[in-house]
Amino acid sequence: MNGVFTSRHTGLSILGVLLLIASIGAIINGAFRIDTGSVFGFLGGVPHALNEIEKNVLFSIRLPRVLLGIFAGAALGVAGAVMQAIFRNPLAEPGLVGLTAGASLGAVAAIVLSAGSFLLITVSAFICSSVTTYITYLLGRISKSVSGLILAGIAMNAVVFSLVGLVLIHANDAQLRDLTFWNMGSLSAANWKMLGLLCPLMTITILVLMCRWRALNALLLGEREAHHLGFEVKKTRSQLILLVALTVGPLTAVTGGIGFVGLVMPHLVRMWLGADHRWVLPASALSGALALTLADWFARVLISPAELPIGLLTSLVGGPFFIWLLMKGHAR
Numbered sequence: 001m002n003g004v005f006t007s008r009h010t011g012l013s014i015l016g017v018l019l020l021i022a023s024i025g026a027i028i029n030g031a032f033r034i035d036t037g038s039v040f041g042f043l044g045g046v047p048h049a050l051n052e053i054e055k056n057v058l059f060s061i062r063l064p065r066v067l068l069g070i071f072a073g074a075a076l077g078v079a080g081a082v083m084q085a086i087f088r089n090p091l092a093e094p095g096l097v098g099l100t101a102g103a104s105l106g107a108v109a110a111i112v113l114s115a116g117s118f119l120l121i122t123v124s125a126f127i128c129s130s131v132t133t134y135i136t137y138l139l140g141r142i143s144k145s146v147s148g149l150i151l152a153g154i155a156m157n158a159v160v161f162s163l164v165g166l167v168l169i170h171a172n173d174a175q176l177r178d179l180t181f182w183n184m185g186s187l188s189a190a191n192w193k194m195l196g197l198l199c200p201l202m203t204i205t206i207l208v209l210m211c212r213w214r215a216l217n218a219l220l221l222g223e224r225e226a227h228h229l230g231f232e233v234k235k236t237r238s239q240l241i242l243l244v245a246l247t248v249g250p251l252t253a254v255t256g257g258i259g260f261v262g263l264v265m266p267h268l269v270r271m272w273l274g275a276d277h278r279w280v281l282p283a284s285a286l287s288g289a290l291a292l293t294l295a296d297w298f299a300r301v302l303i304s305p306a307e308l309p310i311g312l313l314t315s316l317v318g319g320p321f322f323i324w325l326l327m328k329g330h331a332r
Helices: 002-028 036-043 052-087 099-113 118-142 146-168 173-183 192-211 213-221 223-228 233-255 261-273 277-301 310-328
Strands: none
Touching: 002 036, 002 052, 002 261, 002 277, 036 052, 052 118, 052 192, 052 213, 052 233, 052 261, 052 277, 099 118, 099 146, 099 173, 099 233, 118 146, 118 192, 118 233, 192 233, 192 277, 213 223, 213 233, 213 277, 223 233, 261 277, 261 310, 277 310
């Protein structure tokens, strides 16, 4: 038992170190490269180690963007792990069960049909994501098989994205252009004001979800077993779905659709550290943050000075992994 405990601590430590290395690399590298020695010199107390341009790039662009990637990746990783426990399905993730689509609908509607303030977009995204996820959950319960959840998610995504298309009819040319790139996923909207509003919310919801690890372990055993362990299954499940929606909905309003992080990372974590959510949740947060930080870094440097939408990169990796899960039978 002590050996397992130590190995899990070691796993979390490895993920933390890798995240730190990736964050430093993402801060330094890009279309405008900042010398590593200059950065550490500035942090070490040498005021003129960085010139004004380097300071502006570092503190106004790179740091907010990397921090948003860390928080967003952690949120998506934890959300995916929770959704997979709620649905007892390794293929469940925010994008597959309609949560991301619902958040997109709420955000797009708020942007196109109103003044589009950050608060209004966030609230709209949260409400729509909660409703679509809960409807998917109800439809998925009709069929006891894995295919029932997948088909329910496909149906909800089709309906919701059709509604997004109807809303976009009312958008002007500038809004259409911005929303097209937004829908592919990006961290380019990062700034200190937005981080000050969004990150405290995500931190609270992530910590609350991590504190519910016992309930998630019980749900994995089945509804009857969870009930015998003293959990009110329907109430617990509804609370967890709302918490996930409150985490991912506002995030999607800022970053757009970033798929597969919530599917791939929790699954890899379970293969590595086991199914105990006491360890799965923090490891999913660290691995999700690592994956999104690396994806954003590569998105900025692969075709520099242009930039790839980060959602395209995560889908290029996550899509084949999803197919591999189906072929290997991990979805049973």
